[in-house]
Amino acid sequence: MKxxxxxxxxxxxxxxxxxxxxxxxxxLLDGNTSHPTAEGLFVEASAQMPGISLRTVYTTLTDLxxxxxxxxxSCGAGAIRFDPNVDDHHHGxxxxxxxxxxxxxxxxxxxxxxxxxxxxxxxxxxxFRGQCAPCASSTDESTSNPIPNSQQQTPNTP
Amino acid sequence: MKxxxxxxxxxxxxxxxxxxxxxxxxxLLDGNTSHPTAEGLFVEASAQMPGISLRTVYTTLTDLxxxxxxxxxSCGAGAIRFDPNVDDHHHGxxxxxxxxxxxxxxxxxxxxxxxxxxxxxxxxxxxFRGQCAPCASSTDESTSNPIPNSQQQTPNTP
DNA sequence: TGCTCATCTACAACTCGTGCAAATTGCGCA
DNA sequence: TGCGCAATTTGCACGAGTTGTAGATGAGCA
Numbered sequence: 001m002k003x004x005x006x007x008x009x010x011x012x013x014x015x016x017x018x019x020x021x022x023x024x025x026x027x028l029l030d031g032n033t034s035h036p037t038a039e040g041l042f043v044e045a046s047a048q049m050p051g052i053s054l055r056t057v058y059t060t061l062t063d064l065x066x067x068x069x070x071x072x073x074s075c076g077a078g079a080i081r082f083d084p085n086v087d088d089h090h091h092g093x094x095x096x097x098x099x100x101x102x103x104x105x106x107x108x109x110x111x112x113x114x115x116x117x118x119x120x121x122x123x124x125x126x127x128f129r130g131q132c133a134p135c136a137s138s139t140d141e142s143t144s145n146p147i148p149n150s151q152q153q154t155p156n157t158p
Numbered sequence: 159m160k161x162x163x164x165x166x167x168x169x170x171x172x173x174x175x176x177x178x179x180x181x182x183x184x185x186l187l188d189g190n191t192s193h194p195t196a197e198g199l200f201v202e203a204s205a206q207m208p209g210i211s212l213r214t215v216y217t218t219l220t221d222l223x224x225x226x227x228x229x230x231x232s233c234g235a236g237a238i239r240f241d242p243n244v245d246d247h248h249h250g251x252x253x254x255x256x257x258x259x260x261x262x263x264x265x266x267x268x269x270x271x272x273x274x275x276x277x278x279x280x281x282x283x284x285x286f287r288g289q290c291a292p293c294a295s296s297t298d299e300s301t302s303n304p305i306p307n308s309q310q311q312t313p314n315t316p
Numbered sequence: 317t318g319c320t321c322a323t324c325t326a327c328a329a330c331t332c333g334t335g336c337a338a339a340t341t342g343c344g345c346a
Numbered sequence: 347t348g349c350g351c352a353a354t355t356t357g358c359a360c361g362a363g364t365t366g367t368a369g370a371t372g373a374g375c376a
Contacts, residue, residue: 007337012374015322016322016323017168017321017322017323017373017374018373018374019322019323019324019372019373021323021324022323024356037363038364039322039362039363049225051324051325052324052325053325053326053365054363054364055324055325055364055365056323056324057315058364058365059278059323059324065311066286074232074234075233078362078363079362079363080363080364081365088172089273090271092271092273092274092277092279094277095280095328100274101274101277102270102273103271103272103273103274103277104268104271104272104273105270105271105272106267106269106271106272107265107268107269107270108264108269110268111263111264111265111269112263112264112265113250113261113262113263113264113286114249114261114262114263114264115259115260115261115262116250116259116261116295117291117296118284118291118295119250119251119252119259119286119288119289119290119291120288120289120294121260121286121287121288122253122288122289123287123288124284124285124286124287125284125285125286125287126283127282127283127285128271128274128279128280128281128282129275129279129280129281129282129283130279130280130281131277131278132276135277136208136276137275137276151298152261155298170343173352174353175341175342175343175352175353175354176342176343177341177342177353177354177355179354179355181356195332196332196333197331209356210355210356210359211355211356211357212333212334212356213334213355213356213357213358214355214356216332216333216334217354217355227332236331236332237331237332237333238332238333255374282361
């Protein structure tokens with residue numbers, strides 16, 4: 001995601017106005033790696049700007065998503081999360097605490113998909129489910145067969 | 159998913175009762191490859207058994223999912239879908255008509271995931287987004303870079 | 317400074333799913 | 347076949363998350 005100053009310029013370039021509410025949200029999203037929900041951002045924004053409306057947060061997030069500066073992430077149940085990281089990446093979701101972690105997949109070009117005859121694929125998203133490091137350390141369970149159709153490994157960054 | 163008769167036995171084996179409502183839902187799900195929503199099944203069930211409650215549909219689907227006879231599928235926005243196909247597989251979602259298609263992924267064992275340091279992966283689900291054959295034929299667009307981090311191919315079954 | 321129109325806010329409505337309690341019913345048992 | 351109990355069904359209401367709408371507000375421009 002662009003820094004707040006560039007986002008403001010991008011908004012103006014699209015004929016959208018740069019309001020204090022939007023600037024506040026730009027700042028909250030900048031460098032945010034916690035995949036916040038609209039509700040979560042609303043709480044943070046309310047702390048700094050009491051009176052801001054949840055509706056405003058939704059509108060701004062939707063605008064940012066339409067501009068490609070934000071990636072909406074739906075990880076199954078619960079509220080939609082917004083990811084300022086718009087790089088090509090996927091997500092790991094902790095079943096215990098609900099935290100969402102960015103994941104970069106290498107070797108996807110070797111995948112062969114069967115059953116989608118005639119299906120024109122525009123994008124693919126992989127959601128890994130399990131337990132993040134802090135949660136996994138308390139309940140020690142080993143990984144087994146994470147990706148259906150075969151087994152899969154989740155090594156640390158080489 | 160097991161056939162209706164075996165599902166009835168499985169229900170009894172777990173101490174659950176086999177009611178006409180449940181038998182109707184067993185029949186509607188048997189061989190169903192359309193990934194219906196609870197609402198959709200409720201409409202079909204209502205046609206055959208007027209008066210059946212949406213609440214009952216939810217209860218029965220939840221029971222089946224707990225028994226492993228049904229796979230809840232959340233493909234981003236919208237209602238949760240239920241998949242009688244409990245094989246290890248993934249899904250393709252048509253952005254035009256919303257149809258969900260089963261997809262079998264080969265080669266997932268070669269994937270290397272970066273960024274999930276310490277993350278204990280229990281499962282992974284891949285959702286392909288694009289256009290199904292009927293929708294794609296009307297708007298002719300070619301596939302490009304479907305899986306982030308690299309390109310990916312969606313060949314027909316070899 | 318004044319004007320125009322996009323934005324903000326507040327409220328309500330919508331969708332999807334669940335909790336609860338009363339009425340109903342499947343099923344084991346005699 | 348009849349009985350009794352516990353599971354089930356049903357309808358209503360509620361909750362979370364999200365969106366529509368209309369009047370008030372204010373940013374941006376001349």
